Amino acid sequence: MIKLLWRFFLLVVLAAGFAWIADRPGTLTIRWLGREIQMSFIAGVVLALLAVVVLWFVWSLFRRLWGSPRAVGRWYSFRKNRKGYESLSRGIIAAGAGDAAAAAKHAAIAGNALSDEPLVNVLAAQAAQLKGDRAQVKRIFEAMTKSPDTEALGLRGLFSEARQAGEVATARRHAERALELNPRLAWASTAVLQLQSSARDWTAAAATLGQQIKSGLVPAAEGNRKLAALLAAQALALEDSDKARALELAQKAHKLDPALVPAALVVARVLIAQASTRKASRVLKETWGLSPHPDLADVQAHLIPGDGPDAGLDRVRDLLKEDRNADGGGGLEGAVALARAAIRARRWDMARDALKPYAEARPQARVCALMADIEEAQGDKGRAREWLARAIHAPRDPIWVSDGVASPRWTPVSPVSGEIVPCEWKAPFEMPEPQQLEADRTAATTAPEALEAPGPAADPAPRTLEAPRMVLPQRPPDDPGLPEDFDTPASRARPAEG
Structure with missing residues (x-):
């Protein structure tokens, strides 16, 4: 609308100008090369305007002719680029569909048309990967x-x-170089951390994890738990050679994650060696309240070297009184710890009373073994043999489990993926007893009712979870790392034992 008003205004101005000139007639005389030309003034104005229009048209035509070779070149270049991008698009689609021949063909066309386009190299690498040409992929x-x-x-x-x-x-x-270029590259940081932890390079892994937390690649809470696990592993490795450094690292880990049992154990053992028993007991009580573990109770019982079993029993009872759980005694772990301390002190009735709530129904194997010790100590060998027989088929005792793999020792690294996944102290998955499996199989294959009865098929037997594989690495008792052959693919597919 505004443009239309401007055009109308210009027309009005031109019309007014011509009307003003027409009201003031005059003669225009031009003398050039001995000739004289006379015309009215308005005719001279019109001729001058026409001359300006003709000159503008001639100049535009000349510019077009002068720049036509360049324009033709640009047109051909545009056509070539358009063809190249079309081939690039089709090649990416072919690579995504798994068509190696089409992807390679379009990659070659796009490479000839788009020599400076980075996506051409990506398409060429994908085509080479589909063809299985690893050497070409590496060169690209x-x-x-x-x-x-x-x-x-x-x-x-x-x-x-x-x-x-x-x-x-x-x-x-390669991952470390990429991490130097951009510390926020998640894949590079994760890869470097996984390789460092798999190689048991705890110092470098802790530094990489700290950078991840600083860069926001992992949540602070999760990162602190993983960092505490790495610090605890490093403290375990240094406990025998450098107790001062081990204590420093373990205290940092305990501060980040008070529920981490290995860190609390290192702190307590080093403090006991330094005769700081009160500090050691305080650390043990704090961790026991968050995650009860038999090793914590054992260290608490032997807090003062040379004390008798009665003093150890008193310290275990004191540990249970400080428990923060709802039952105030650490549950089954507390009962087992108290029973073991009472057995060492030859307080058989106290040990029996501690285990009584957990000795009914299906008690764990360790409860059965402790009850057998109590019965044998009191002279009832028949009851002792009965408890030992029950222990054979009893549910499994808790053990360190990481990514479904059971291990007798704590480790901060998953033996499956190599990532930082600290172990959990829990009972592993149960397998059905062989007798029950055989009975179910016999009933399913021989029962005539199942073969002859018409109607809908019976529901299949519920599937059971696979028992975790037991890993028994050949390592020193205080080395928290993984086996030396952990990085090989064969070690990750280790069969179940026992």
């Missing part, structure tokens, strides 16, 4: 690392290739 990613714009992408590709080839050192080097 190495070429990408030479450009600052695509270096991180090339490093990730090289990292993936090295990891698939089992070249752990090379994969770690």
Whole structure:
């Protein structure tokens, strides 16, 4: 609307101007090269305007002719780029669909048309991966690392290739280089942390995890728990060689995660060696209130070296009084700890009373073993043999479990994925007894009712969870790391034992 008003205003001004000139007639005389031309003034104005229009048209035509070769070149370049981007798009679709031949074909076309486009290298690498040409894939990613714009992408590709080839050192080097370029790269930080923890490089792993927490790649609460596990593992490794450093690391871990049992154990043992029994007891009570564990009660019982079993029993009872749980005694763990201390002190009735609530129904194997010790100490060998027989088929005792894999020792690293997944103290999954499995199988295959009765099929037997595999690494007792052959794929597919 505004443009229309402006045009109307210009027309009005031109009309007014011509009317003003027409009301003032005059003669315009032009003398040039011995000739004289006379015309009215308004005719001269019209001719001047026409001359300006003609000159503008001629100049525009000349400019177009002068720039036509460049325009033709731009047109051809536009057509070539358009064809290249079409091939690039089709190639990415073909690669996503798994068509290696089409992806390679379109990658070649796009490469000829778009020599400076980074996505061409990505498409070429995908096509080479689909064809299984690892050497070509490696060459493409190495070429990408030479450009600052695509270096991180090339490093990730090289990292993936090295990891698939089992070249752990090379994969770690590429991931560390990518992490130097951008500390917020989640894949690089996760890969470096996993490789460092798998190699039991606890110091480097703790530094990497601290950078993750600082960069916001992991939540603060989760990061602090993982950092506490790494510090505890480092403290366990240094407990025999450098007690001062081990105490410092374990105290940091205990501050970050007071429920972490290994950290509290290291703190307590070192403090006991330094004759700081009150501090050690305070740490043990704090951790016991959050996560009861038999090792905590055992260290509490032997808090003062040389004391008799009666003093140890009193300290265990004091530990149970400080418990924060609803039952005020640590539940089953508290009962077992009290029973063991009472057995050492030869207080058989106290041990029996402590285990009585958990000795009915299906008691755990350790409860049955303790009850057998009590009965044998009191002279009833028949009852002792009965309890030992029950222990054979009793539910499993708690053990350290990480990612479904049971281990007799605590470890901060998952033996399945290599990530920082601290162990949990719990009973592993139960397997059905062999007699029950055989009975179910016999009933399902021989029962005539199941074979002859018409109607809907019976519901299948419920599936049971697979029992965790037992890992028995050959390591020193205070080394919290994984086995030396942990990084090999064979070790991750270790069969079940027993």
